[in-house]
Amino acid sequence: MVALQLALDLLSIEYAITIAEEAVEGGANWLEVGTPLIKNHGMVAIKTLKSRFPDKTVVADMKTMDTGDLEVEMAAKNGADVVCILGLADDFTVKRAVNQGNAHNVRIMADLIEVKDTVKRALELQELGVDYVLIHTPIDIQKVKLERVDSALDEVKALKKKLDIPIAVAGGISTETAGFLRDAGAEIFVVGRAITKAKDVVGTTKKFCDILGVAVVEEKEEAVKIGLDEIVCEFENLPTSFISDSMKRFGAMRGLTPVNKGIRIAGKAFTVKTLGGDWGKVVKAVDLAQKGDVIVVDAQGMEVAVWGELATLSAINRGIRGVVIDGAIRDVDDIKRLKFPVWTRYVTPNAGEPHGHGELNTEISCGGIPVKPGDVVVADEVGVVVVPQKMAYEILQKGKEVSMKEKRYKEGIKKGLTLSEIFGL
DSSP: EEEEEEEESSSSSHHHHHHHHHHHHHOOEEEEEOOHHHHHHTTTHHHHHHHOOOEEEEEEEEEEEEEEHHHHHEEEHTOOSSEEEETTTTTHHHHHHHHHHHHHTTTEEOOOOTTTSSSHHHHHHHHOOSHHHHHHHOOOOOOOTOGHHHHHHHHHHHHHHHHHSOOOEEESOTTHHHHHHHHHTOOEEEEEEHHTTTTSSHHHHHHHHHHHHHOHHHHHHHHHHHTTTHHHHTTTTTHHHHHHHHTTOOOSSSOOOEEESSSSSSEEEEEEEEEEOOOOOHHHHHHHOOTTEEEEEOTTOOOOOSOOHHHHHHHHHTTTTEEEEEEEEEHHHHHHTOOOOOOEEOOOOOOOOOOSEEESOOOEETTEEETOOOOOOOOSSSSSEEEOOOHHHHHHHHHHHHHHHHHHHHHHHHOOOOHHHHHOO
């Protein structure tokens, strides 16, 4: 993993977004909401940046020294993917921050600024569960003592030999010094003024990416586009609970339950909007949807059936992966016998009429969640989640991280630990 983290230590959200847009075009893959930006605008700064760049890793430089759980929760709920705390904080504060990070699927970076014995403290922080440590030469020291982070090359090398977690570096990094830090073992490069004050932000960012080996944006987007079918297949291996954790509890439909339990499906959404029990557009969707698609129906939550045995037989013949209906179905005994995956709000013997009103393949709302054509739909016995297509790759990777954490927790329980002990409660 190599990351170029753009440090937006600015005062204006608008200016920060302008710089970020150019840096992202140049290849920056992590965006840091700097401490000045957070102090000037609060959590709105994090939410705004994540909303504008949903597929980028957003780092909240909270510099937390106390109330680790509260501040991590605040940042997480506003879209942060990584929260930066101070390595000088008490172990109890660090552990509470890590616990909240686990609860919200947010990673924790510990800033070793002003830590005297960086190797000793970094090992302690690793044991406490932080995900990254940061070697940081502060701006005031850069200005007064003319020191930069590249003067800490020996520290970086020593940490690389001792730690299993990635090392981040910050403090006056330039295109001349970045390569030395990379060779010393750093993996995350926090760059601020060298990019934010550059005359050519795009070009300077590209130069950093070339030196550090960060893949350019266009290559990543193309890879995601080409691999969408493979991404959908991998989602079928993840429980909806893990995906919900990865999306910070967003994306989960409310009130829909499966007809056939013990089944998990994933597919691209083919959307239908209908009203008043009109099932004309619903069965037309079966004709138009592609093999492997999940038909998602906004039937306005009405208790009049728009799906039954005959539609199910047709869907099976067409290779439809499953159906999700915010409304009602009937013939559940036959659907159970056919073992076809259907999620619904209501079951009723009353059927509607095929008038053909409504819309196909348009943005809808189902179970209280917006669904666009081509979004990834994952459904199992627990529920249904929707992953926006443009975020599918990112959420898949986060879901895999959640899965690995769950395995570690299970291993701890097998060894006799309790959940409170694992989470330090």
